[in-house]
Amino acid sequence: MEKSTAVRKNTAKKSGTTAESRVIRESTLNQARRTLILDAARSAFFELGLDGASLREIAKRAGYTPGAIYSYFANLEEIYGALLGESLHRLNQVVEAAKASGKPSSALALLRARAEAFYVFYRDNPKELELGFYLFDGMKPRGLTPELNQELNDQLMGALKPVQIQLEALGLSAEEAVLETCAVFAHIVGLLVLNNTGRIRLFRQNPDALFERYMDSLIRRLPSA
Amino acid sequence: MEKSTAVRKNTAKKSGTTAESRVIRESTLNQARRTLILDAARSAFFELGLDGASLREIAKRAGYTPGAIYSYFANLEEIYGALLGESLHRLNQVVEAAKASGKPSSALALLRARAEAFYVFYRDNPKELELGFYLFDGMKPRGLTPELNQELNDQLMGALKPVQIQLEALGLSAEEAVLETCAVFAHIVGLLVLNNTGRIRLFRQNPDALFERYMDSLIRRLPSA
Amino acid sequence: MEKSTAVRKNTAKKSGTTAESRVIRESTLNQARRTLILDAARSAFFELGLDGASLREIAKRAGYTPGAIYSYFANLEEIYGALLGESLHRLNQVVEAAKASGKPSSALALLRARAEAFYVFYRDNPKELELGFYLFDGMKPRGLTPELNQELNDQLMGALKPVQIQLEALGLSAEEAVLETCAVFAHIVGLLVLNNTGRIRLFRQNPDALFERYMDSLIRRLPSA
């Protein structure tokens, strides 16, 4: 009797499941709550910047107390890491989903679409760019485990893969395609960093026009041209 | 005799030294101590990043108590501002001094030399790039007075002016020259940011090669080509 | 067996206690700790004056680290505000409770009793007078929200209301009653300020006698006289 009571109590929430399924469900719940916290962190980070996204602020926005966060993340930097992972995931989706607008998509149009998706993603979410740079660069050692680092790198590379593929489809060798992808990536990042820090305005230029211009010149350089 | 000497000594130190010269000497000393503090700040910033370059740390490295710093700088952000100003000053000098290597300097060679000087400066002093971006972007209002801001902007523009001038010398209109200068700037910044955050290694590329490649393609696009 | 006991214990503490009651208990505890801090603040303020009642000092006296205080009060000024609110609350009670001594309380006797209660309160707690003046006057903007300000003003007015009511009961018009109340208030404050700063001793006078004298003359001026 007493035991059954105990069981019932324990399982009150999770009535009669095997240990295994409980683990699964709990990890699902866990995942849901991690997501909740990440949402809070993202909103805090977007509104207040990295400085304002303190653990307390995140906890408050997630409806948790500060201590509770540590059930889901080892420390604040891990949250940032997860945030970045999530951001890169969205980036991947966006780039992957990019289609040449209107016409039957030529390889050229697709290249443009892919690169532009990448560019637009960070242009419209400058904080995500900031996050990426903060983490890769400034994070304290413990925040970025080698595994997480690898994973994030892979995600980033993944997001650029579609561009690379199109470049190959347009006649570049694998090697050249990587090189050109890297150059596109650099140009986009440079434009956006300059834009976000108000430098492009200094030149009375427009980042979109500069981006298009770069793509034009890239395309002109392609063997197919 | 001795007495008179003593008197003369006194006057040598007091009356003999004009008020003006004393002011000069003191302001020189003052300047030296500002420099001392800036050196401390730079070293702290280079080793520990902006977060680690706290006023306490800077003071410690300068051999001062925290309070003493305030005799020379109104607040921490002013130190950062001075650091950046100094950095931009060096950048200007480096770019200005850049000469085409070897041959009688053609306009083309000079263009390359100027852009390369800019590139190399930040490639070899990655923290200075970081400093610039932090300050222009994230500085608290009081740290960056409109005047200082203007001055820093002017210094930055000044550093890029030689590039722009060479582009005009090579046949670009003023408008196109500005645009192209801005693009070069962006590309350099992008390359360096990616390099500093370990991304270029990810692509197994080399930033110098990418830079040269970009310059090559730029030159090929010039009317004179 | 042991397990079941353990379980029961657990439930006794957890499930047995409703969430609601826990909230109540905790808010009670919280209140108690706020009170603890306020006591510390009051004692610091009484012994060392407002300047000496630093957050550090208050924390020390409360047995807390400085940071811990911020769990209970947003900032130092809020503590002062709470202290004043508390003081005014006591003042209100004292004045309200004031009864004419001995005889069946005539309106006249009640007037005297009320005014005297006010006078005695601040005579015997001179620091509370000081606190009030500091806060109303010198508090930094954020310390005194408009709401709190209103509340404190209301409490002060409330403490004087009984006097005003008695004056009306003795035949003064509402307008005259307010005016006379204000005058009484001023006289009391003046006497106490002079007393607290040692000025009345200078005249070899006694504040109590002066107060009584003022009340006598006031009463003589009333229509009922």
Add this chain to the structure above:
Amino acid sequence: MEKSTAVRKNTAKKSGTTAESRVIRESTLNQARRTLILDAARSAFFELGLDGASLREIAKRAGYTPGAIYSYFANLEEIYGALLGESLHRLNQVVEAAKASGKPSSALALLRARAEAFYVFYRDNPKELELGFYLFDGMKPRGLTPELNQELNDQLMGALKPVQIQLEALGLSAEEAVLETCAVFAHIVGLLVLNNTGRIRLFRQNPDALFERYMDSLIRRLPSA
């Protein structure tokens, strides 16, 4: 020999004066510079309040460096003390100079004029009232030597003496006159403190009217009435 040398050195700048005359002149110079500092202190105090009137601020306004101040005042509190002495001196003059307006000055009119002069002085210079209370009350021991304290007290009593004299002229005994003077003083102070802290506005009253009213009632109580 050595002594004479020393003297000659000292007097090198002040060629051939007796020690006595030098002392006098120096003390005159000294006095002038003390005044200079006090002027700076007063202006700082008036504009910035006691908190803002730091030694640095005073020094800056006086055209001195912080250290130089210590040649003229032992510490900051002594400056405040001197400031108060000066303020009381002006108060004395103002009250003394007060004449009944217009008509041949009856004793009654003179009483009013004197009291009003006192009232107006502090009404129009609320900071001086504040200064007085700060110093008498809150000053650190070393700031207010017994002698200075005595002097300040005497000055204050002196400022009220004219009122007391008029009260005697109007038939009050010496004892009663002191008492009534003290009461007038208290009422004035009370009104002004309440006014300065915004309390009188709370009652929608006007301090001037309240003052006149008090004087009216006082006069009505006089034997001559």
Add this chain to the structure above:
DNA sequence: GATGAATGAGAATTCATTCAT
């Protein structure tokens, strides 16, 4: 007499993290 750099102590506040409950 004057300088002004420097000290040293102190101010309020913030925050990631821990841990008893």
Add this chain to the structure above:
DNA sequence: CATGAATGAATTCTCATTCAT
């Protein structure tokens, strides 16, 4: 799992005062 009080170390900044020059 969750709480939230508490810590402890950090942050920038202010200031009266001292003292070698």
